[in-house]
Amino acid sequence: MTELAAKQVALGEVRGAPAADPVDVPMIRHWLAAMGDANPVYLEEGLAPPAMAQVWTMQGLRAEAKGSSPVDAMMTALNARGYTGVVATNCEQTYHRYVRVGERLTAATRFADLAGPKRTALGVGYFATWNITWYSEDDEPVAEMLFRVLKFRPPDRTSDHEPGRPPDREPDRTPGREPYPLQPAINQDTAFFWEGTRRGELRIQSCADCGELRHPPGPLCPRCRSTNRTHTLATGTGTLYSYVVHHHPPVPGRAVPFxxxxxxxxxxxxxxxxxxxxxxxxxxxxxxxxxxYRPMDDRLVLPMWTPREQ
Structure with a gap:
């Protein structure tokens, strides 16, 4: 793996094809609505929100391949060696200037580093890091992103040791279906939530001092900064705020689209x-x-959402 990683690093920055479409108002409008961003400057001045940089160069489901990035070969090799699990660990973005409606961007990718193998709570894996720079038609860099993922080998969940599970909790020993390949990281902040789903409860973390609810769970109250925490049971109803239909890439254990x-x-x-x-x-x-609540294997139960009558 290290030899292949060195080759990918040596390729340097590899440019993709220019974006299929220029920056446009409809996409900006959709983004603002999805993010709940009411800043009027974007539509009034014809500017794209900086965090949209990646949107403009996404290929889409049926896009024709126009060459691969230095990341593709690395990911393919890791998958072939059993490191099929993936979780993003870092995303650091730098914005040099606003992009204006009508500009057409080009993304360039540089593979930076492969670290591993390392033992993590998810399993043994490699941390892969790469950089993407978006250029204007005048070859001016307008945004950059450092992206890092952990590509891990899903552990054998049929053994007595389950990484990430609190040590005072006995694992299930009932034989059954194959382990679901996309296991959540269970730690002292999230164990209560996953225990709840196994019991058919939707648990929401709350501050034991001021009562503030928060999700995803975390170690610190965002309102009063207290580390004392408890949880409350949600009613189990809600409304769809936003959604995406996932077509590609394939997801282990799931049939697309979903x-x-x-x-x-x-x-x-x-x-x-x-x-x-x-x-x-x-x-x-x-x-x-x-x-x-949908059992994914003998241990993991995922909360999912189904239509209800009003």
């Missing part, structure tokens, strides 16, 4: 989950949903 939604709960927090039991073409923003 819907990933952001669900707004009446308790005042939002949670990410799959929308199921509904034809994709019938999924709409604002639709009422209720939680359903």
């Amino acid at each position: 819907v990933v939604g952001v669900v707004e709960l009446p308790e005042g927090v939002r949670i990410v989950g799959n929308v199921v039991d509904c034809p994709i073409e019938e999924v709409t923003i604002g639709m009422p949903l209720r939680v359903t």
